[in-house]
Amino acid sequence: MTDKMQLILGSGSPRRLELLAQIGVVPDAVSPPDINEDVAKGELPRDYVKRIAAQKSAAIIAGPDEIVLVADTTVALGRRIMGKPVDAAEARAFLSLLSGRRHKVITAVVVKRGDKTWARDVQTTVMMKRLSQPEIDSYIASDDWRGKAGGYAIQGPAGAFIPWINGSFTGVVGLPLAETATLLASAGYPIYGVPA
Numbered sequence: 001m002t003d004k005m006q007l008i009l010g011s012g013s014p015r016r017l018e019l020l021a022q023i024g025v026v027p028d029a030v031s032p033p034d035i036n037e038d039v040a041k042g043e044l045p046r047d048y049v050k051r052i053a054a055q056k057s058a059a060i061i062a063g064p065d066e067i068v069l070v071a072d073t074t075v076a077l078g079r080r081i082m083g084k085p086v087d088a089a090e091a092r093a094f095l096s097l098l099s100g101r102r103h104k105v106i107t108a109v110v111v112k113r114g115d116k117t118w119a120r121d122v123q124t125t126v127m128m129k130r131l132s133q134p135e136i137d138s139y140i141a142s143d144d145w146r147g148k149a150g151g152y153a154i155q156g157p158a159g160a161f162i163p164w165i166n167g168s169f170t171g172v173v174g175l176p177l178a179e180t181a182t183l184l185a186s187a188g189y190p191i192y193g194v195p196a
């Protein structure tokens with residue numbers, strides 16, 4: 001462990017910064033990656049998030065004493081991938097498809113230090129209750145769906161639509177904390193101030 005070791009959060013997501021703060025981790029720098037998040041033809045959801053997280057990691061240029069943390073979250077309804085809706089119409093379409101069904105939220109996390117990388121992906125099953133038209137209308141009007149995979153955020157008003165999940169709540173919000181803490185510790189980051 002050297003004093004120079006720095007943590008770079010390669011994400012523009014305010015949720016990821018807040019989740020890290022929850023476990024006492026404060027990045028020294030925040031650097032949102034700029035990559036093409038298009039889905040490849042025939043690509044399965046889990047392969048997709050893992051690929052995007054790896055690309056985000058590769059896009060962040062860092063020195064040998066810097067630890068980079070990136071993540072990618074997507075919503076999967078069967079083989080169908082639901083990213084961040086481009087507009088209200090797409091958010092509405094996503095919610096109508098998710099209504100009354102269970103789907104999966106997958107978050108892939110990559111930590112890198114020098115030429116080494118550590119990666120995990122975490123899958124959570126989320127049940128969404130059957131949504132009425134007024135419920136969808138008022139949620140769309142709240143704007144809370146903006147920038148959220150699948151067009152909803154469990155940590156906001158849409159929490160009222162979700163009777164249960166099976167998996168990682170923090171993973172659904174964008175950064176599974178248990179797995180992330182383990183990856184950071186593997187890379188030598190002093191989680192809770194304790195050197196690995």
Ligand SMILES: Cc1cn([C@H]2C[C@H](O)[C@@H](COP(=O)(O)OP(=O)(O)OP(=O)(O)O)O2)c(=O)[nH]c1=O
Pocket residue numbers: 010011012013015032033071072073074075084105147148149150152153154155172173174
């Ligand atoms: C399903 C769900 C997603 N989300 C968010 C987490 C992610 O920020 C977002 C998915 O988009 P991502 O592409 O994973 O991340 P981002 O674009 O916000 O940030 P960056 O690429 O710079 O790291 O959806 C919630 O906040 N709550 C939820 O319940």
